[in-house]
Amino acid sequence: MANPNELKLSEMKEAIKLLGSSAEKYKDPTLERFLINRAMDPKKAAKMFVEWQKWRTSFVPLGFIPDSEVAEQLEHRKIFFQGFSKDGHPVLILNANKHYPAKDQDQFKKFIVQFLDKAIASGIKGKETGNEKIVVIVDMQKLAYKNVDANGFIAAFKILQVIKSP
Template structure:
């Protein structure tokens, strides 16, 4: 680790203590994510970290969101967890044609936490290091106007930005129809520059080849050019060593 990173981490820990919180349960890799998200500013990173701790304690008091808390969101089987990419990132797929705007926003927010936590947990053996990332695939094939949920998309990305900083390695958007372009422009206004830079809208054969290459055929389902089968997130079993 570079000296300036060590200095920033020390300053961040001191700032967190001054804010009345602790880093006892979290190692350098976790703290570095918050520093990177706040351009290596220890004071801003400390504030973000403490806000995350407070949110986590209030919103996920038991440490996780169980399937029984999000039945309506799981029922359509619209989220898939595909194992690890070539670079070791868990691959999560969202089939937008199976999604409809939620009437229960609290359950939807809990669902976002459930799927992000489970996706991240699928990437490590034993203990979490703290710097694990994920790859998201937003499949817009066969969507209709009834599936459009700008609010839901914004919520998902804002949760990633605020509470899962530097967890997103890449997000691929597939088969974006023309009528969705204006929706995406609107959603993009709510995204930080660093998030936008990780999003790839796949529009041609060259980009599709790069997409397949980056993820790898082992994890990618057959319908996307890989060799795997789709696995709904509720059917993906975390082994005891991954919990």
């Protein structure tokens, strides 16, 4: 059975080329996520895909973020992988009382991307697509005012809007 979105995917790939980019490294399931996100509009999906590629290339030039670039954030030991939910989604535990507002916002953003990449990759397990949903349990026990980070929340949500694939 042919993919019901083949025409839309073809239009999207052509629109990506017209925007001066390429989707050669990506398979149809990845491109379909952009189509779905843009209500199956190939031109809007192509624009979003190209913007994501540019963001990803500039923010994660190695294709991953090494621990050395987020060492200060890792020192706090505030987030852990806890296995998988009954539905197979990666489960993360965030100890909110171990988070402190970042002195270096760029490092904090890289830390978020690194953890999301690792969580998504653990759900995909070597395939291009798969279980891209994650579960985050926030432990707020012993949370204090010193742990509240409005800029960190804003940065995290902005990243969640642009990150689409490891």
